[in-house]
Amino acid sequence: MGVLLSLSTISRHSSGLPLAAVLLLAALLAGCGPKTVNVQGQFPKPLMDPLPLKIGIWYPEDFRTHEFYDEAKSRSESDWVVETGPAQVKMWDTVLAGMFRELVHMPARPGPKQMSPVVNAVLIPHVDELQYAIPKQTNVKVYEIWMRYRFELVTTGGDPIAEWKMPAYGKTPTAFLQSDQEAVNLAAVMALRDAGANFITSFPQLPAVRDFLESRNQTVGARYADDRQFVGARYAGDRAQSALLQGRADRSESVGARYAGDRAQSALLQGAGGGKS
């Protein structure tokens, strides 16, 4: 035990100086590294009536791991790395889950030979561009983040339904004892919230999306009419059968009513096959 203790003491003494030097060097070099912001925030669920769509979401790899790198232009500036990927996924999951009747995460990008879950459409988001500004650059007492998204709305077979671009902007004022990183994080969270708000209000207004929603409503309306017809015919058939059993009607009425029910059911199945996307 005594030998072990003395060995550890010796080894600590011998490594103490280099360790201190390494720590000092690390502290000195810390100022030379890039300023990294791993965007983190809480995103509320939207308060709205969900759209009657079962929507699929596919986050491409570059979206899930999205980061923005800005190289310093001069010695007095720092490199900046703004990692938004995980926060993007968190925000869009929350917004889309509240915006649509059902949200399904797709295992892969939809394509012609891809086995995909049955959904009405698949949304694929991209971050095309991200810019930031800090008070040192603009002489304005706000930190800003600006993003440009590109969205694809496709069928489960990969056919395009709509494609559009959407800006998002967030800013936060300077505050006492707030570091640049904290302020940029806050501005990024504001930009993500703005992206959600912009998407919620603009999505149903897009002409291609509106056409898609209208065509779906017509299909759903037609299906609903078929359902009503089918149920009505079934009901007539049941009534006739009941009457037959009671001996108050002949069998032909029951067969006729049953036939009407079968026709309606057949029409319904055809309609369901034609409306499937």
Next chain:
Amino acid sequence: MKRWLLALLALALLPGCVTSKVDEMVYNAPEQGIGDSTVVILGRRQASDYETEPDFIQCLGDYISDRDPSIQVLNELNFVNALYPWFEPRTAPLYPQDIDRLLQQHVVAQRMRELKTRYMIWIDGSTVRSDSGGSMTCAIGPGGGGCFGFGTWSDDATYEATIWDFTGKAEVGRVNTTATGQSYMPAVVVPIPIIAPVKGTACDGLGEQLLQFLSSKY
């Protein structure tokens, strides 16, 4: 030595001078107070070159609820989160007439009923620094360190509060405040900041007027 330290401390605690002005325009104040209804104070964030500071909104809320605890002031962030995305800078109503459009969505109307919000107070403005001057040099050596010099700057605060009656869907009051103050920082070995509480004075001025509007006790 003790005297010197006390003198320095006393000097550091001296506030700078602030000039403040409040203009009020009230159309229809509640005579019996607001009862069990709630109030929310929100910052306008639409301008590109400034932003109403969240700490100023917090200061106003604290000022009102500290002096009249019967007035329930909702936290700004909680309110905005509860009604996301309808009070974001992009979507927030700009005029009282927009409230009707907002309440057409029955889930929003339901949430507003749950929150019992009767008055919505919009604050627009900011505190900016101007006219800074002077110079200060600081040095550190083996024997110690210190600063020498003199710095001065001016802060200007301009805020406007617009009061909406959410149930009446109308603007019922407007209060403006401006405050200007000069801060100084002399440094003889140790810098001694003599800060003018410009934002705090603007908060007190505006808070007092809002309190008079909302409270039956004032």
